[in-house]
Every structure is written in structure tokens, then in C-alpha cells.
Amino acid sequence: MGRLFFFINHLWVSFISKYLNKKYNSKISRTGNSIRFIGISKVTGLENIEAGNNIHIAENAFISGKGGLTIGDNVHISRNLVLYTNNHNYEGDCLPYDTTFRFNKVIIEKNVWIGMNVTILPGTHIEEGVIVGAGSVVAGRINKFEIIGSPIASLLKSRNVEHYNRLENEKKYGGPSGTPLKNINQ
Numbered sequence: 001m002g003r004l005f006f007f008i009n010h011l012w013v014s015f016i017s018k019y020l021n022k023k024y025n026s027k028i029s030r031t032g033n034s035i036r037f038i039g040i041s042k043v044t045g046l047e048n049i050e051a052g053n054n055i056h057i058a059e060n061a062f063i064s065g066k067g068g069l070t071i072g073d074n075v076h077i078s079r080n081l082v083l084y085t086n087n088h089n090y091e092g093d094c095l096p097y098d099t100t101f102r103f104n105k106v107i108i109e110k111n112v113w114i115g116m117n118v119t120i121l122p123g124t125h126i127e128e129g130v131i132v133g134a135g136s137v138v139a140g141r142i143n144k145f146e147i148i149g150s151p152i153a154s155l156l157k158s159r160n161v162e163h164y165n166r167l168e169n170e171k172k173y174g175g176p177s178g179t180p181l182k183n184i185n186q
Contacts, residue, residue, distance in 0.1 A: 016040050016061075032073065037061070042053035044086065045069070052110065057081065067103030067122055078134070083120040091160060094174035094181075095167045 021037050028035070032053030036112070039059020045066035051074035059079045063069070068083030075161035085106050092098030095110045104123035108114075112126055115134035120126075126142045132138055133149030139156070142148055 013040060023138045035071075048085070058116075066101075068105035070105070070107045072112070072128070073109060074111045075108055075114070077110075077114040078116040078118070079141070080117045081114060081120070082118070085122050087122050088178055091163055092178070092179055093167075096174065097166070097180040098174055098180065100178075 003172070017037065017039055020040060024037060024046060025031055025035060027183045028049045028051055029047050030050040031085055032051060033151045035055040035057075036052075037043075037057050039058060041057060041061035041063070041122070043061070043063045043065065045064055048067065049063075049065040049069045049071070050086060051073070052166070054074045055071055055077075056075075057063075057077045058079040058081075059182070061077065061083070063081065063083045065083075065085055069085055083106060086101045087102040088097035089119050090097045094096045102122070106120060106122065107125045108120075109128040109130075111127060111129045113130075114120075114132045115136070117135045118132050119137045121137065121139040123140070124138050124139065124155050127142060127146075128146040129145040130142050131147040133147070136150040138148070166171070169173075173181045
């Protein structure tokens, strides 16, 4: 019974994977001769993605291309990638964020290898030949040929305290997706 279930599941994943490959490749704004999604992944903002040749993206990737994404030739990405080109606006009209977004393009140059469970944040530029170690959170510019991995978490920047306190004093909070709540009890 277990083998039958495994076989049926394998066929189902294979079918969905082929369907998504065709869908994603047909809607990406510019694509090379071979971009292959291996397994099931979710990609949004396809019209803002440009991709080169010989790109492999393993299963369970989540890619939000709304802010613009360029992937160069010969890029190989392991499973469980999270890649955002947009972020909620934490300096908007509600706390912790409102319904507006900030967009910032991600660029991945040629011959890059990205390991398993990597998160790439908006505005990141990964230059040619870089290797990104498993479990890394990548932000900013990564120089050519570097091999990087995540260090212990460190301070990126601080919030605007005056803006934060004003919204806190006015009890302006956001619910799901930053939609303003009418009162604190919602």
C-alpha cells in the first residue's frame, strides 16, 4: 500500500511540476533557452522576471518577482528558496505595517549556486560566481566569486522612533496584510 501511495504521489508531483514549468516559462517577461523548475514552487510577478539560460530551481521555492528579478545564465538554486523583491511598508499609516509595499529589484548574475533554505531579501545583488551557503539570509551586494554563509543575527537598522510612537499613541494598528483595524479589539 505504501509503495502505491508513493508512486501515485510521485506521478501527481511530476504532473504539477510540468504544468508549472510550462506556465512560468510562458509568462516570464524574458527567458533563455532553459529555465527548469524541479518540483512544485510558487512564483508571482512573472511579468517582472528576466531569466537567462540553464537555470535550475528546486522544489518548494517561493519567489515574489513583483519588484523586478534578473537571473543570469547557469544559476542553480536548491530547495526551499524564499526570494522577495517587495516588502510591507513599515513607515506607513499603521503598525506594524500598512497595505502599501516597497519594491526593490533583485539581481543574481551568472554562474551562481544558491544552497538549500536560503532567503534573499529585496534589493540584493549577487554578483558572478558566488556560492551562497545553506540557511543563509542574503541582503545587499555580494561581490564576485565570494562564498558566503550566515553569521549570527546582527542589527540592520532601527525604526523611526517618532513615527512609531505617533502611530502607537494614535492606536493605528494593521490587521491581516496591513489592513487598518478600526479599533484595538478587532
